[in-house]
Amino acid sequence: MLTQLDYLPDGLLQVEATELHTLIPGPTLIHLPGRRDVPLFVSILLHGNEDTGLKAIQDVLKKYQNASLPRALSLFIGNVEAARRGVRRLEGQLDYNRIWSAGNDDIAPEYRMTREVTEIMAQRGVFASIDIHNNSGLNPHYACINRLDDAFLHLSTMFSRIVVYFTSPKGVQSEAFAHLCPAVTLECGKPGGRSGVDHAAVFVEGALHLSDFPTHPVAKQDLDLFHSVAVVTVPKTVSLSIGAGESDLCLEERIDQYNFFELKTGTRLGYVANGNLIPLCTRNENGQDISAYYFEIKAGELITRRPVMPAMLTRDTRIIRQDCLCYLMERLSTLPTKI
Template sequence: MLTELENLPEGLLQIEAKELHTVLTGPTLIHLPGRRDAPLFVSVLLHGNEDTGLKAVQEVLKKYQNAALPRALSLFVGNVDAARQGVRRLERQLDYNRIWSAGNNDTAPEHHMTRKVTEIMTQRGVFASIDIHNNSGLNPHYACINRLDNAFLHLATMFSRIVVYFTSPKGVQSEAFANLCPAVTLECGKPGGRSGVDHAAVFVEGALHLSSFPTHPVAQHDLDLFRSVAVVTVPETVSLSIGAGSSDLCLEECIDQYNFRELKTGTRLGRVADESLIPLCTRNAIDHDISDYYFEIKAGELITRRPVMPAMLTRDTRIIRQDCLCYLMERLETLSTEI
């Protein structure tokens, strides 16, 4: 399932994500040499409709077509089939950013592929890992990490002062590579805009120039640190609409404008058809349903029960079904690892 190359395929730097299938047969790991041997690993298009990563890497590599890269680069291009259709994943596929776990029960071809990628990069002594994504709602550019470690935080704040620490969902690329090197996920806003491409390109090039990571802590005034405490999904049995409709749950038209806003108790999120049940499943890091802790129903409205900050709220019902409605976060005032 995995193709491994030691050079760039002809045309890769000019092609759009939807046309990648014309030069790549599927998931591909491309190794390029640089002045420093330990490679920077960059993964793009784990979700086929998130093309900012591809465009950013294309911009960087165009600058070095006639010059040596500052550091070796290993580029993983993920879901080529979904990119052809312009969707997150095809209906028959696993989510390419949930398949990086090392569990013995994970026997699908996709799991074997990601284990192979991880093994290859372990052998090559990977220096750092960058996974580039977009999101479908209104979000600022921010970085995500899986460890509260100085090197991880320094890498993340090279991209944004907004950093989210998370341990769930499992099986994400950055979690797997966190065992090998400083690893970060970049969230670059909606696809299609230049700002995300330019921002990610500057970051990737900066990471290629790094010789090492500082060992001292990131200054508190340079960091807005949040912890992801729960993921919110809409059960398949609950019908869903946005703005208007007679569904079980009708979310506010402007729902994605709540992203990275610290919502007060009583903030309205939508209307419900059945006042006896909260139409959401809200699970914490140990997979307990804590919906009643964060949400309640009053007079047919779904409202927040306590202050909370959401991220990745989207108006795209297909993405809500395939992934989630949002993540809930709390601010971390200190960098204690005992959380």
């Protein structure tokens, strides 16, 4: 399932994500040399409709068409078939950012493919890992990490002072590579704009120029650190609409404007048809359903039961169904030495 190359296919620096299938057959790992041999790993298009990573890498590599890269680069291009159709993933297809669990014995070819990528990069002594994403709601650009380690924090704050520490969901690319090197996920806002592309390109080029990571902690004033404590999904049995409609749950029209704002107790998220049942599943890092801790229903309205800060709220019902409605976060005012 995995194709490995030691060169850039002709046209890769100009192609749109929807046309990648004309150049490569599927998931592809491309190794390019640089002045430093230990490679930087960059993964793009784990979700096929998130093309900022491709455009950012194209911008970076165009600068070095006639010069050596500062450091070797291993570029992983993920869900080419979903990119062809401009969707996160195809119906019935596994999510390419949920298949990286270390030691997973699943026989699906996607799991074997990600294990192969991880093993290849372990053998190459990967320097750092960057996974580039977009999201579908109104969110600032921010970085996500799976370890509260100085090197991880230094890498992430090169992209944004807003950093989210998370341990769920499992099976994400950054979690697998966190066992090998400092690893970060970049959230670059909605696809289609230049700001995310330019921001990611500057970050990747900066990472290529790094010789090592500082050993001192990141200064507190340079960091807004949050802990993702729960994921909120809408059960398949709950009908869903946005703004208006006859459904079990009708979310506020501009629900994504709540992202990265601390919502006060009693903030309305939407309306419900059944006043006795919270139409959400909110699971903490241990997998426990804690919906009633954060939400309640009053007079047919779904409201917050306590102050909470959401991220990645979206108005795209397809993505809500395929992934989640949002994540809930708490600010980390003190930083543990290691987690």
